[in-house]
Amino acid sequence: MASRLTLPAMAAAKPRSTPRKPRRWRYPAGQEADYQRRLASIAQAAIGAVEKHVLPALAGLRQDDIQNTPESEGWFESLRRAFVSALAEAAVNNTQANELVALVASRVERYNAQQYHGLLRQAYGVDITKAEPKLPQLMRMWEAENVGLIKSIPQQYLDTLHGRVVAAVRKGTSLRDMTRQVRDTYNLPRNRAELIARDQIGKLNGDLTEYRQTNIGVKSYLWRGVMDVREREEHVEREGEEFQWDTPPPDGHPGQPIRCRCWAEPKLPLLDDLDALIVH
C-alpha cells in the first residue's frame, strides 16, 4: 500500500502554481462492503441465537399448539430466560467491537489518504504534505459511536422481538403462527446492519475529506454526486454547486446525510496559497 504512494512521487514533474481540475475523489466502496459483511455476521449470530434459544422455548410453552394463552404466568419467565440466553450468545463484547471498529476506521482512513494525496499530486504535479493533529480524535469519535452501534444490533433486535413474542403469546397465537412471525423478523437486524455500514462509512469518509481539505486551506468545494439510481433527488440537483466548508447545506456536507456517497471536489487555491508543505 505505502509503495503505491511513493512511486509516482519519484516520477513527479515540476510543480504547477495553478492547479489542474481535481480528479474524482473515490468513495471507499470496498471498505463499505467489508463493514457490511462484518455487521451482517453479527446480525446473523442474533438470528442463530433466536433459532437456538427462543424458538425451542416457544415450542416448550405451546406443546398443545391450540389457540389459547397459557394459564400460568410461568411462560413469561421461561421466555425471559430464553431471551437472556440468546442475548448472551449473540452479544458483541467490548474487545471484539473495539478491534473491529479500529480495523475498519484505519482502512477507510488509508483509502481516504490515498485519494487525497493522489488528487493533490495530479492537480499540482508535486506531493503535498501537512501534519494532521486532529485526525486521531476524529477517528476515536467515530470508533466510539460505532462500538455502540455494533453492540446495539443484537440488543435492539432481541428487545424488539421479545416485546412482539410476549404480545403474541398473550393473544393466544398458535405455535405455528408465532414461529412464522418470529422468522419474519429476521430481516430487521440484517437491514439495520446494512444501513449502519452504509451510513457510517460515508460519514467517516466525509469527515476525513472535510478535515483534510480544510487542513490545507481549502475554503469551498463543488458538490459532486455518484450519479446513480441510489443518489437522492436533492443531491442530484446540487451537482456542481459551490459550498463553503464553514457553511454546510441544511443536511450537512457530502457524506453526512444518511447513506450519502456524494463527494466534495475541492476548489483548490494557487500552490503558493496552500497551507501545506510541498515535497519535491
Ligand SMILES: [Zn+2]
Ligand atoms: Zn449524497
